[in-house]
Amino acid sequence: MLKELWNDAEGGFHPASAPDFLPQTALQEVQLRRLRAVVARAYANVRLFRERMDERGLTPESIRSLQDIRHLPFTVKTDLRDTYPFGLFASPMSDVVRLHASSGTTGKPIVVAYTREDVEVWSEVMARTFASCGLHRGDILQNAFGYGLFTGGLGAHYGGEALGATVIPISGGNTDRQIMLIRDFNVTALCCTPSYFTHMVERARELDIDLRELPLRVGIFGAEPWTDGVRRHIEAEAGIKAYDIYGLSEIIGPGVAAECSAQDGLHIFEDHFYPEIIDPDTGEPLPGGAEGELVITTLSKKAMPMIRYRTRDITSLITEPCSCGRTIRRMRRIGRRSDDMFIIRGVNVFPSQVEAALMAVEGTLPHYQIILTRKGGMDRMAVEVEVTPEVFSDSIRGLEDIRARLAQSIERILGIRVELRLVEPHTIARSEGKAKRVIDRRNEG
Numbered sequence: 001m002l003k004e005l006w007n008d009a010e011g012g013f014h015p016a017s018a019p020d021f022l023p024q025t026a027l028q029e030v031q032l033r034r035l036r037a038v039v040a041r042a043y044a045n046v047r048l049f050r051e052r053m054d055e056r057g058l059t060p061e062s063i064r065s066l067q068d069i070r071h072l073p074f075t076v077k078t079d080l081r082d083t084y085p086f087g088l089f090a091s092p093m094s095d096v097v098r099l100h101a102s103s104g105t106t107g108k109p110i111v112v113a114y115t116r117e118d119v120e121v122w123s124e125v126m127a128r129t130f131a132s133c134g135l136h137r138g139d140i141l142q143n144a145f146g147y148g149l150f151t152g153g154l155g156a157h158y159g160g161e162a163l164g165a166t167v168i169p170i171s172g173g174n175t176d177r178q179i180m181l182i183r184d185f186n187v188t189a190l191c192c193t194p195s196y197f198t199h200m201v202e203r204a205r206e207l208d209i210d211l212r213e214l215p216l217r218v219g220i221f222g223a224e225p226w227t228d229g230v231r232r233h234i235e236a237e238a239g240i241k242a243y244d245i246y247g248l249s250e251i252i253g254p255g256v257a258a259e260c261s262a263q264d265g266l267h268i269f270e271d272h273f274y275p276e277i278i279d280p281d282t283g284e285p286l287p288g289g290a291e292g293e294l295v296i297t298t299l300s301k302k303a304m305p306m307i308r309y310r311t312r313d314i315t316s317l318i319t320e321p322c323s324c325g326r327t328i329r330r331m332r333r334i335g336r337r338s339d340d341m342f343i344i345r346g347v348n349v350f351p352s353q354v355e356a357a358l359m360a361v362e363g364t365l366p367h368y369q370i371i372l373t374r375k376g377g378m379d380r381m382a383v384e385v386e387v388t389p390e391v392f393s394d395s396i397r398g399l400e401d402i403r404a405r406l407a408q409s410i411e412r413i414l415g416i417r418v419e420l421r422l423v424e425p426h427t428i429a430r431s432e433g434k435a436k437r438v439i440d441r442r443n444e445g
């Protein structure tokens with residue numbers, strides 16, 4: 001497939017030749033053919049999937065149209081843990097060329113596998129991701145996603161090379177060196193988590209380096225939810241265009257969906273990943289445009305096909321066409337997950353709501369933590385947020401004023417009052433990967 005996406009006359013990746021621009025009827029033909037093949041592969045080789053199909057009286061021949069996908073059983077994250085390590089593999093180990101795994105902080109790690117064909121697909125969709133974000137041959141891409149068992153680093157690495165960019169495989173951490181290479185290597189694009197880049201911007205300022213004066217023009221950020229407020233902060237402070245990308249290890253890693261120049265939703269590479277939106281409580285499919293839980297079926301994964309995988313991410317599919325001309329569907333940016341919600345005084349709260357409230361007030365920094373405690377049988381919520389040095393050194397009256405505005409902003413969005421603590425810059429620990437936003441101490445002694 002990569003050869004088909006390569007335009008030798010242009011000397012680089014040519015996005016207009018990609019499946020992103022297929023007419024809907026042609027795309028749906030590809031999807032149905034691949035869906036039937038992946039269901040047959042999983043049924044023949046994955047015991048858990050076959051047993052669930054048999055319980056429903058289904059066989060691969062039951063899939064006659066794309067609409068029949070709703071009859072297939074769901075796959076959930078606990079299935080990967082329950083069958084650890086290789087129970088969901090549909091390929092013999094002799095065909096598996098790569099294994100990745102989660103950190104396993106909540107139990108046994110999630111193990112994912114790739115055949116050589118799977119790695120090719122991964123490279124392809126990441127090349128399409130970078131092209132969607134405006135990268136091309138000749139760009140110098142600094143890859144600050146973590147390498148190793150985490151899927152981000154190597155996925156982005158191979159995609160950048162397939163695009164024809166020069167890739168700097170720096171991985172995460174060593175922020176001073178990151179900034180030095182951005183400047184000395186004339187880096188034009190960088191990818192990492194958004195929370196780590198905000199730290200990078202902050203450290204560059206301390207080193208008296210203005211990122212806005214460097215050739216850096218594009219940031220590709222993923223692996224954690226981030227709000228439009230953080231996007232505005234990043235773009236203003238670094239002078240770049242900040243793009244959101246989406247992926248998850250269970251599906252392939254990064255490369256499932258990406259924003260384009262319109263920044264109006266993320267295009268799903270649905271010739272490889274078929275999206276559905278379901279009611280997270282009932283599991284029933286929802287109509288186009290409705291918000292619900294994103295479910296993804298891999299259409300071309302060989303080593304470890306995922307059939308109707310429940311991501312727990314809450315979003316909706318955009319039905320209106322995009323100004324960029326792509327025909328593949330878009331999803332709205334992921335702002336929350338159905339499993340990161342917590343309840344305070346009967347109110348459902350998502351960390352992204354708190355972030356949006358904080359970033360709406362000038363003078364705050366995108367570094368915060370939500371601390372949950374329990375006293376007298378009642379749950380309590382406090383928010384610690386950093387403010388700029390100018391604000392923190394202001395008068396007591398000035399600090400109280402911004403505290404009041406922040407509290408009002410949170411109450412307006414959440415409908416409840418919370419304890420708010422203003423802290424000086426660098427108080428909250430920085431992360432080289434995903435930021436830890438919620439500290440739950442409710443079950444501590």
